[in-house]
Amino acid sequence: MTATPFVPPLFDKLVIIGPGLIGSSILRRAMMDRDIAREIVASDIDPKVCARVRELGIADQVEPDATQAVRDADCVILCVPVGVIGEVAAQVVPAMKPGAILSEVGSTKVSVINAVLPALASRPDIAFVPAHPMAGTEYSGPDAGFPSLFENRWCLLLPLQDTPADAVARICAMWEAMGARLRTMTPEHHDRVCAIVSHLPHLLAFTICGTADDLADETRSEVLDFAASGFRDFTRIAASDPTMWRDIFLNNREALLEMLERFMTDAQVMADAIRRGDDTIIVDRIARGRAIRRTLIENHQA
Incomplete structure:
Protein backbone atom coordinates (compact mmCIF):
# COMPACT_ATOMS: atom_id res chain seq x y z
CA MET A 1 0.00 0.00 0.00
CA THR A 2 1.29 3.48 -0.90
CA ALA A 3 0.04 6.64 0.77
CA THR A 4 -1.79 9.30 -1.22
CA PRO A 5 0.14 12.61 -1.59
CA PHE A 6 -1.20 15.45 0.57
CA VAL A 7 -0.35 19.12 0.89
CA PRO A 8 1.57 19.34 4.20
CA PRO A 9 0.97 19.27 7.01
CA LEU A 10 -1.11 16.10 7.10
CA PHE A 11 -2.83 17.28 10.28
CA ASP A 12 -3.24 20.70 11.81
CA LYS A 13 -3.38 19.17 15.29
CA LEU A 14 -2.18 15.67 16.19
CA VAL A 15 -2.84 14.27 19.68
CA ILE A 16 -1.00 11.29 21.18
CA ILE A 17 -2.64 9.78 24.24
CA GLY A 18 -0.18 7.60 26.12
CA PRO A 19 3.38 8.74 25.34
CA GLY A 20 5.13 5.46 26.11
CA LEU A 21 7.57 3.72 23.78
CA ILE A 22 5.32 3.88 20.70
CA GLY A 23 3.59 7.16 21.56
CA SER A 24 6.78 9.03 22.39
CA SER A 25 8.45 7.69 19.22
CA ILE A 26 5.56 9.10 17.17
CA LEU A 27 5.94 12.41 19.01
CA ARG A 28 9.67 12.55 18.37
CA ARG A 29 9.29 11.80 14.67
CA ALA A 30 6.46 14.31 14.26
CA MET A 31 8.46 17.02 16.04
CA MET A 32 11.29 16.39 13.56
CA ASP A 33 9.01 16.34 10.53
CA ARG A 34 6.56 19.23 10.59
CA ASP A 35 4.95 17.95 7.41
CA ILE A 36 3.15 15.52 9.72
CA ALA A 37 1.42 18.03 12.00
CA ARG A 38 1.50 21.74 12.74
CA GLU A 39 0.66 21.27 16.43
CA ILE A 40 1.62 18.15 18.40
CA VAL A 41 -0.07 17.43 21.72
CA ALA A 42 0.67 14.70 24.28
CA SER A 43 -1.67 13.54 27.02
CA ASP A 44 -1.36 11.03 29.84
CA ILE A 45 -3.27 10.26 33.03
CA ASP A 46 0.00 10.10 34.99
CA PRO A 47 1.28 13.57 36.06
CA LYS A 48 4.84 12.22 36.20
CA VAL A 49 4.65 11.12 32.56
CA CYS A 50 3.30 14.52 31.55
CA ALA A 51 6.08 16.23 33.44
CA ARG A 52 8.70 14.06 31.77
CA VAL A 53 7.31 14.75 28.30
CA ARG A 54 7.60 18.47 29.04
CA GLU A 55 11.20 18.01 30.20
CA LEU A 56 12.07 16.06 27.06
CA GLY A 57 10.45 18.68 24.83
CA ILE A 58 8.85 16.06 22.56
CA ALA A 59 5.47 17.80 22.22
CA ASP A 60 4.33 21.36 21.59
CA GLN A 61 1.78 21.01 24.36
CA VAL A 62 1.15 18.56 27.20
CA GLU A 63 -2.43 18.27 28.46
CA PRO A 64 -3.19 15.86 31.35
CA ASP A 65 -6.94 16.00 30.63
CA ALA A 66 -7.50 13.84 27.56
CA THR A 67 -10.89 15.38 26.80
CA GLN A 68 -9.29 18.81 26.67
CA ALA A 69 -6.34 17.52 24.64
CA VAL A 70 -8.51 16.15 21.82
CA ARG A 71 -10.63 19.26 21.28
CA ASP A 72 -10.09 20.61 17.75
CA ALA A 73 -7.72 17.72 16.95
CA ASP A 74 -7.66 16.43 13.39
CA CYS A 75 -6.19 13.10 14.49
CA VAL A 76 -6.10 11.34 17.87
CA ILE A 77 -3.95 8.24 18.32
CA LEU A 78 -4.51 6.04 21.37
CA CYS A 79 -1.17 4.57 22.50
CA VAL A 80 -2.39 3.05 25.77
CA PRO A 81 -2.47 -0.65 26.80
CA VAL A 82 -5.03 -2.64 24.83
CA GLY A 83 -7.00 -3.41 27.98
CA VAL A 84 -7.99 0.24 28.42
CA ILE A 85 -8.28 1.43 24.81
CA GLY A 86 -12.07 1.07 24.87
CA GLU A 87 -12.31 3.03 28.12
CA VAL A 88 -10.12 5.83 26.81
CA ALA A 89 -12.04 5.93 23.52
CA ALA A 90 -15.31 6.30 25.44
CA GLN A 91 -13.77 9.24 27.27
CA VAL A 92 -12.37 11.16 24.31
CA VAL A 93 -14.69 10.41 21.37
CA PRO A 94 -17.53 12.66 22.63
CA ALA A 95 -15.07 15.57 22.82
CA MET A 96 -13.63 15.12 19.30
CA LYS A 97 -14.67 17.46 16.51
CA PRO A 98 -16.70 16.25 13.50
CA GLY A 99 -14.51 14.86 10.74
CA ALA A 100 -11.62 13.98 13.05
CA ILE A 101 -9.73 10.70 12.76
CA LEU A 102 -9.36 8.27 15.66
CA SER A 103 -6.57 5.70 15.45
CA GLU A 104 -4.72 3.40 17.86
CA VAL A 105 -1.62 1.21 17.93
CA GLY A 106 -2.74 -1.85 19.91
CA SER A 107 -1.15 -5.27 19.43
CA THR A 108 -4.53 -7.02 19.32
CA LYS A 109 -7.29 -5.99 16.95
CA VAL A 110 -10.53 -7.97 17.25
CA SER A 111 -10.84 -7.11 20.96
CA VAL A 112 -9.74 -3.49 20.48
CA ILE A 113 -12.13 -2.80 17.63
CA ASN A 114 -15.00 -4.37 19.58
CA ALA A 115 -14.09 -2.22 22.58
CA VAL A 116 -13.94 1.03 20.58
CA LEU A 117 -17.01 0.65 18.38
CA PRO A 118 -19.58 1.38 21.15
CA ALA A 119 -18.00 4.80 21.68
CA LEU A 120 -18.35 5.50 17.95
CA ALA A 121 -21.97 4.37 17.68
CA SER A 122 -23.27 7.91 18.22
CA ARG A 123 -20.40 9.55 16.30
CA PRO A 124 -20.60 8.48 12.64
CA ASP A 125 -18.73 11.71 11.87
CA ILE A 126 -15.53 10.26 13.42
CA ALA A 127 -13.35 8.06 11.19
CA PHE A 128 -11.76 5.09 12.95
CA VAL A 129 -8.53 3.66 11.48
CA PRO A 130 -6.97 0.88 13.59
CA ALA A 131 -3.25 0.38 13.07
CA HIS A 132 -0.40 -1.64 14.52
CA PRO A 133 3.24 -0.62 14.03
CA MET A 134 5.27 -3.82 14.32
CA ALA A 135 8.17 -2.20 16.12
CA GLY A 136 9.32 -1.94 19.67
CA THR A 137 11.89 -2.69 22.35
CA GLU A 138 11.70 -4.10 25.87
CA TYR A 139 11.70 -0.56 27.31
CA SER A 140 8.70 1.57 28.17
CA GLY A 141 7.82 5.14 29.10
CA PRO A 142 8.48 8.49 27.39
CA ASP A 143 12.26 8.09 27.67
CA ALA A 144 12.18 4.83 25.71
CA GLY A 145 11.06 6.29 22.38
CA PHE A 146 13.25 7.33 19.48
CA PRO A 147 12.36 8.88 16.10
CA SER A 148 13.73 6.04 13.95
CA LEU A 149 11.79 3.27 15.71
CA PHE A 150 9.48 2.69 12.74
CA GLU A 151 12.09 2.89 9.98
CA ASN A 152 11.61 0.01 7.54
CA ARG A 153 9.25 -1.75 9.97
CA TRP A 154 5.79 -2.94 9.03
CA CYS A 155 2.73 -1.00 10.10
CA LEU A 156 -0.43 -3.05 9.69
CA LEU A 157 -3.59 -1.13 8.77
CA LEU A 158 -7.02 -2.54 9.54
CA PRO A 159 -9.59 -0.08 8.16
CA LEU A 160 -13.24 -0.92 8.74
CA GLN A 161 -15.59 -1.39 5.80
CA ASP A 162 -17.19 2.03 6.21
CA THR A 163 -14.02 3.97 7.03
CA PRO A 164 -13.68 7.01 4.71
CA ALA A 165 -10.92 6.53 2.15
CA ASP A 166 -9.41 9.95 2.91
CA ALA A 167 -8.96 9.04 6.58
CA VAL A 168 -7.24 5.77 5.70
CA ALA A 169 -5.00 7.57 3.20
CA ARG A 170 -3.96 10.17 5.79
CA ILE A 171 -3.06 7.53 8.38
CA CYS A 172 -1.12 5.67 5.70
CA ALA A 173 0.71 8.87 4.77
CA MET A 174 1.56 9.51 8.42
CA TRP A 175 3.08 6.07 8.90
CA GLU A 176 5.01 6.34 5.65
CA ALA A 177 6.38 9.67 6.91
CA MET A 178 7.49 7.74 10.02
CA GLY A 179 9.48 5.43 7.74
CA ALA A 180 7.14 2.43 8.01
CA ARG A 181 6.14 -0.11 5.35
CA LEU A 182 2.38 -0.59 5.04
CA ARG A 183 0.16 -3.65 4.79
CA THR A 184 -3.59 -4.05 5.22
CA MET A 185 -5.33 -7.14 6.61
CA THR A 186 -8.43 -8.21 8.47
CA PRO A 187 -8.51 -8.00 12.29
CA GLU A 188 -8.89 -11.78 12.60
Missing part, protein backbone atom coordinates in the same frame (compact mmCIF):
# COMPACT_ATOMS: atom_id res chain seq x y z
CA HIS A 189 -5.89 -12.48 10.38
CA HIS A 190 -3.88 -9.83 12.21
CA ASP A 191 -4.47 -11.48 15.58
CA ARG A 192 -3.39 -14.92 14.30
CA VAL A 193 -0.25 -13.53 12.67
CA CYS A 194 0.74 -11.55 15.76
CA ALA A 195 0.03 -14.53 18.00
CA ILE A 196 2.84 -16.49 16.33
CA VAL A 197 5.36 -13.74 15.49
CA SER A 198 5.03 -11.67 18.68
CA HIS A 199 2.70 -12.91 21.40
CA LEU A 200 3.85 -16.54 21.58
CA PRO A 201 7.58 -15.61 21.65
CA HIS A 202 6.91 -13.28 24.57
CA LEU A 203 4.91 -15.96 26.38
CA LEU A 204 7.78 -18.42 25.92
CA ALA A 205 10.35 -15.88 27.10
CA PHE A 206 8.39 -15.10 30.26
CA THR A 207 7.93 -18.82 30.91
CA ILE A 208 11.59 -19.77 30.34
CA CYS A 209 12.76 -17.02 32.67
CA GLY A 210 10.20 -18.17 35.23
CA THR A 211 11.48 -21.75 34.94
CA ALA A 212 15.05 -20.56 35.50
CA ASP A 213 13.94 -18.51 38.50
CA ASP A 214 12.26 -21.57 40.04
CA LEU A 215 15.40 -23.73 39.91
CA ALA A 216 17.21 -24.72 43.09
CA ASP A 217 19.28 -21.87 44.50
CA GLU A 218 22.70 -23.19 43.45
CA THR A 219 21.61 -24.00 39.89
CA ARG A 220 19.73 -20.72 39.63
CA SER A 221 22.84 -18.70 40.55
CA GLU A 222 24.82 -20.55 37.89
CA VAL A 223 22.14 -19.79 35.32
CA LEU A 224 22.48 -16.10 36.11
CA ASP A 225 26.29 -16.23 36.23
CA PHE A 226 26.85 -18.24 33.07
CA ALA A 227 23.88 -17.17 30.93
CA ALA A 228 24.72 -17.68 27.27
CA SER A 229 23.48 -15.50 24.43
CA GLY A 230 20.35 -17.61 23.87
CA PHE A 231 19.15 -17.16 27.44
CA ARG A 232 20.14 -13.48 27.40
CA ASP A 233 17.95 -12.98 24.32
CA PHE A 234 15.01 -14.45 26.22
CA THR A 235 15.66 -12.18 29.21
CA ARG A 236 15.64 -9.14 26.92
CA ILE A 237 12.17 -10.06 25.68
CA ALA A 238 11.05 -10.95 29.20
CA ALA A 239 12.01 -7.46 30.40
CA SER A 240 8.94 -6.05 28.60
CA ASP A 241 6.18 -4.20 30.43
CA PRO A 242 4.04 -6.66 32.50
CA THR A 243 0.80 -4.69 32.30
CA MET A 244 0.98 -4.31 28.55
CA TRP A 245 1.67 -8.00 27.99
CA ARG A 246 -0.96 -9.16 30.47
CA ASP A 247 -3.52 -7.20 28.45
CA ILE A 248 -2.24 -8.56 25.15
CA PHE A 249 -2.38 -12.18 26.31
CA LEU A 250 -5.91 -11.81 27.70
CA ASN A 251 -7.22 -9.85 24.72
CA ASN A 252 -5.83 -12.25 22.12
CA ARG A 253 -6.34 -15.43 24.10
CA GLU A 254 -8.01 -17.55 21.40
CA ALA A 255 -5.38 -16.97 18.72
CA LEU A 256 -2.56 -17.21 21.27
CA LEU A 257 -3.85 -20.47 22.74
CA GLU A 258 -4.19 -21.91 19.22
CA MET A 259 -0.57 -21.09 18.43
CA LEU A 260 0.60 -22.30 21.84
CA GLU A 261 -1.11 -25.65 21.26
CA ARG A 262 0.57 -25.98 17.86
CA PHE A 263 3.92 -25.09 19.41
CA MET A 264 3.49 -27.66 22.19
CA THR A 265 2.73 -30.33 19.58
CA ASP A 266 5.85 -29.38 17.61
CA ALA A 267 7.94 -29.24 20.80
CA GLN A 268 6.80 -32.76 21.65
CA VAL A 269 7.88 -33.94 18.18
CA MET A 270 11.31 -32.46 18.81
CA ALA A 271 11.47 -34.03 22.29
CA ASP A 272 10.60 -37.44 20.84
CA ALA A 273 13.27 -37.03 18.15
CA ILE A 274 15.90 -36.23 20.77
CA ARG A 275 14.76 -39.19 22.89
CA ARG A 276 15.04 -41.54 19.88
CA GLY A 277 18.22 -39.97 18.55
CA ASP A 278 16.44 -39.09 15.30
CA ASP A 279 18.94 -36.66 13.84
CA THR A 280 16.91 -36.22 10.62
CA ILE A 281 14.08 -34.41 12.41
CA ILE A 282 16.49 -32.49 14.64
CA VAL A 283 18.57 -31.21 11.71
CA ASP A 284 15.42 -30.38 9.71
CA ARG A 285 14.04 -28.18 12.50
CA ILE A 286 17.37 -26.41 12.96
CA ALA A 287 17.72 -25.85 9.21
CA ARG A 288 14.21 -24.39 9.00
CA GLY A 289 15.05 -21.99 11.81
CA ARG A 290 18.20 -20.87 10.01
CA ALA A 291 16.23 -20.31 6.81
CA ILE A 292 13.68 -18.13 8.60
CA ARG A 293 16.50 -16.06 10.12
CA ARG A 294 18.09 -15.54 6.69
CA THR A 295 14.75 -14.43 5.28
CA LEU A 296 14.31 -11.88 8.06
CA ILE A 297 17.76 -10.47 7.36
CA GLU A 298 17.06 -10.29 3.63
CA ASN A 299 13.81 -8.45 4.38
CA HIS A 300 15.66 -6.01 6.69
CA GLN A 301 13.52 -7.11 9.64
CA ALA A 302 16.40 -8.34 11.80
